[in-house]
Amino acid sequence: MRSSAKTTPFAQMYDAHHGWLRGWLQRKTGCSWQAADLAQDTFLRILTSPRNSAQLAEVREPRSYLTTIARRVWIDFVRRDALEKAWLEALQQQPEPVAISAEEQTLILETLFQVDAMLEGLGEKVSQAFLLSQLEGLRYSEIAERLGVSVSSVKKYMAKATEHCLLLMCEDSL
Amino acid sequence: MSSSQSAQKEILRAAAHWYSVLCGEDVTEQQKREHAEWVEADPSHQLAWQQVEKLRQQLQSVPGASAFHTLQIKQQQGQKRRAVLRSFAFLAGGASLGSLAWRQTPVNGLIKDWTAGHRTVTGERRELALDDGTQLILNTDTALDLLETDTSRLVRLYDGEIFVRTGSGVSGNEPGRGAKPLQVHTEQGMVIPLGTVFTVRKHPVSTSVTVIEDRVELIPVSAAGQSEFVDAGEQAEMSSGGVAISPASPQMDSWTRGLLVAVDWPLSRLVAELSRYRAGVLRCDPAVAALRISGAYPLDDTERALQAISNALPVRVSRITDYWVTVTALL
Numbered sequence: 001m002r003s004s005a006k007t008t009p010f011a012q013m014y015d016a017h018h019g020w021l022r023g024w025l026q027r028k029t030g031c032s033w034q035a036a037d038l039a040q041d042t043f044l045r046i047l048t049s050p051r052n053s054a055q056l057a058e059v060r061e062p063r064s065y066l067t068t069i070a071r072r073v074w075i076d077f078v079r080r081d082a083l084e085k086a087w088l089e090a091l092q093q094q095p096e097p098v099a100i101s102a103e104e105q106t107l108i109l110e111t112l113f114q115v116d117a118m119l120e121g122l123g124e125k126v127s128q129a130f131l132l133s134q135l136e137g138l139r140y141s142e143i144a145e146r147l148g149v150s151v152s153s154v155k156k157y158m159a160k161a162t163e164h165c166l167l168l169m170c171e172d173s174l
Numbered sequence: 175m176s177s178s179q180s181a182q183k184e185i186l187r188a189a190a191h192w193y194s195v196l197c198g199e200d201v202t203e204q205q206k207r208e209h210a211e212w213v214e215a216d217p218s219h220q221l222a223w224q225q226v227e228k229l230r231q232q233l234q235s236v237p238g239a240s241a242f243h244t245l246q247i248k249q250q251q252g253q254k255r256r257a258v259l260r261s262f263a264f265l266a267g268g269a270s271l272g273s274l275a276w277r278q279t280p281v282n283g284l285i286k287d288w289t290a291g292h293r294t295v296t297g298e299r300r301e302l303a304l305d306d307g308t309q310l311i312l313n314t315d316t317a318l319d320l321l322e323t324d325t326s327r328l329v330r331l332y333d334g335e336i337f338v339r340t341g342s343g344v345s346g347n348e349p350g351r352g353a354k355p356l357q358v359h360t361e362q363g364m365v366i367p368l369g370t371v372f373t374v375r376k377h378p379v380s381t382s383v384t385v386i387e388d389r390v391e392l393i394p395v396s397a398a399g400q401s402e403f404v405d406a407g408e409q410a411e412m413s414s415g416g417v418a419i420s421p422a423s424p425q426m427d428s429w430t431r432g433l434l435v436a437v438d439w440p441l442s443r444l445v446a447e448l449s450r451y452r453a454g455v456l457r458c459d460p461a462v463a464a465l466r467i468s469g470a471y472p473l474d475d476t477e478r479a480l481q482a483i484s485n486a487l488p489v490r491v492s493r494i495t496d497y498w499v500t501v502t503a504l505l
Contacts, residue, residue, distance in 0.1 A: 008495070032291045033317030033332055044455065047497060083248050084379055090243035092415050100237075105379075108236050112244055115233065124249075133197055134233045135242040140198050155194050163190035166225050170186065 009056040013066075014043055021066050029074075038077065042070040076113075083113055118165045129154050130161035188212065189222040193230075293317045294334065296453050297474070299432070307341030308356060311430050313375075314451045314473070322354075329358045335375035337430045340367055362414045363394035368403075373427050384409040384426040392417050434471045434479070441465040441487065445501050452476045454497030461503045462489050 018039060025035035046056065046069060059065045087109060091100075100108070119127040125147055132138045132146065133154075140154045147154070192209050195201065213223050294300050294312045302310040302320075304327065312318070316334025320327070329336070340356055358365040358374050360381040365374055371387040383390055385404050393401045395414045402417040404410045409422040425435035434451075436444050442463035449456035451473045465487050471479035480491045480501070488504040 010495070010497075014497075033293050036293070036295070037333075040453075044497075047495070083244065086247035087240070087244040088379060088413065088415070089247050090240045093243060094240060108241070111232055111236050112241055115236075115241075116245055116248065119245075131242055131245060134230075135236070135238040135245075137238060155198055158197060159187075159190045159194035162193045162226070162229070163187050165229055166186040166190055166222070167183065169225055169229065170182070 010043075010047055013046075013056065013059075013062055017062055017066055018043065020063065021070060024063075024067060025070060025074075038070060038073055041073045041077070042066060045069060045073055079116070080109070080113055083116060084109060087112065118168050119161065122161055122164055125149065126157045126161050129157035133158060182218070185216075185218050185222045186225070189219070189226050192223075193226050291317070292320060297451050297476075299429070299473075304341065306354060309337075309339040309341075311337040313337070313429050325354065327354050327356045329356065331358055331360045331374055331376050331381075333376055335373060335429070337371075337373045337427055338367065339371045360412075361395075362412050363392060365412075366391040366393070379413060381412045382409060383412065384422045386427060428470070429473060432473050434473055435469075436471070437468050438466050439468070441467050441483070441489070441501065444471075444483070448473075448476050448479055454495075454499070456499045457501070459500055459502040462487070462501065465489070 021042060022035050022039040025038045026032050029035055029038070055065075087105075119130065122130075128147060129143050132143045133140070138146070140151050140158075143154045144151045149157075192212060195205055196209065213219050292300075292302065292312065294314060294316045296315045298312075298314060300312045302312065304310065304320075308327070310329070313335035316336060317332040318334075318336065319330040319332070321330065322328075329338075336358070338356070338358065356367060358367075360374070360376050362379075362381045365372075365381070365383055368389040368391055372383060372385045372390050375382045375384075383392060383404060385406050385408055387406050389406070390404045390410075391401050392404060392410055392412050394412055394416055402410065402419065404417075404419055407422050408419050409426065411418045411420075424437055425433075428435040434444075434447055436447075440463060442458045442460075444467055445456060445458035448471065456476075467483065467487060469482065469486065471482060473479075480499070483489065483501065484491055489501050490504050492500050492502050494500070
């Protein structure tokens with residue numbers, strides 16, 4: 001896999017620090033297999049994010065840069081894991097069995113992961129109102145009743161949650 | 175720069191306001207007209223409204239009720255999760271999530287020896303011989319712990335795939351001639367051999383078991399002691415809540431001989447399987463994913479396998495870097 005002829009900043013960093021990062025992650029997680037996965041995902045994230053790979057050549061302290069990204073990868077990993085477990089639990093609570101292919105499931109989980117990440121940091125009622133309207137398809141009056149607030153509050157919550165999501169979406173695309 | 179940014183934020187806020195109006199009940203014709211006027215008033219408004227549409231499409235792409243329940247359940251578990259993250263941030267070392275969850279697994283008898291961290295890297299295959307003659311073969315990217323007590327052996331499979339041939343032809347539940355009963359545990363449940371030869375593969379949310387000889391019993395973790403039997407020539411998909419049994423695909427253990435055998439597979443499946451044996455990213459362009467292919471491919475030389483695929487089908491192998499390879503349509 002290694003090409004000795006042309007070395008990009010990415011390949012240099014991979015060769016010089018991959019082993020070290022894996023060791024660092026192993027000390028943090030106490031688990032060699034997880035450390036190997038997280039190390040691989042960290043490099044993959046650098047490679048697949050244009051912003052990250054543009055920064056690579058200017059990184060002064062590669063190891064602190066790598067641990068910053070590795071921490072984010074780990075947090076996402078824990079979140080994904082929690083979401084996947086919650087999804088399975090939700091499926092089991094369905095009155096009728098649902099047939100979902102592995103591909104569909106992957107896409108659904110990815111979407112849920114993004115939605116969940118976008119709503120983080122919003123107040124509980126705000127995110128509840130948004131999800132009840134957008135996923136459960138409830139009317140504002142039904143949501144108001146369920147949350148014990150007025151219909152005009154529900155509308156405000158909706159606007160707030162939507163604005164929050166739009167800001168994050170545009171931040172990403174900038 | 176910052177003033178145009180704050181102008182953009184204002185536009186997004188207005189778009190969000192319009193969305194909250196249009197999702198409500200009793201939207202008037204007047205409101206619909208005003209919204210249309212607002213969108214058409216400026217290209218930046220159109221862009222902002224496209225983002226709203228994108229968000230809406232994303233939310234509509236998931237099955238609403240299950241999605242809602244999933245996020246509910248996850249939110250309730252949020253506190254526990256944050257506690258785990260804190261321990262990661264401030265403590266050096268400590269147990270991983272996986273081992274925390276699994277510490278509950280009951281083990282009969284005294285623990286004699288705990289050999290942690292048998293692991294193969296991507297592309298590696300390794301054989302472990304236990305002293306009672308049991309043969310374990312670890313496929314690529316596999317991690318397991320081997321736990322031995324006075325009366326039994328326990329394999330905890332965290333990731334990857336194993337082939338098991340129990341020692342002396344003795345079944346897992348009938349110890350004799352020094353052989354100890356063996357069990358394989360995964361996150362989803364227990365695999366108890368009543369026969370001799372089988373494979374176990376751990377997926378993110380399920381475990382597949384293919385039985386080559388005799389019989390295996392499966393006990394999912396949250397099925398309240400309910401078990402299912404899987405016979406030779408069958409394979410089972412075990413989630414934490416249940417087991418689904420189907421006829422086994424042929425040659426499921428061909429990897430133990432360094433081969434991947436595909437029989438009328440979609441190309442996407444073959445590429446996904448090959449990618450397990452290769453460092454970096456190997457993916458299949460959706461445009462060619464459904465092409466059918468059969469063949470036997472060498473696992474120790476995935477480059478040759480890719481070459482063979484591009485000879486057999488109208489596809490080419492496109493390389494962004496050595497770590498990022500895509501099988502795409504031939505142009």
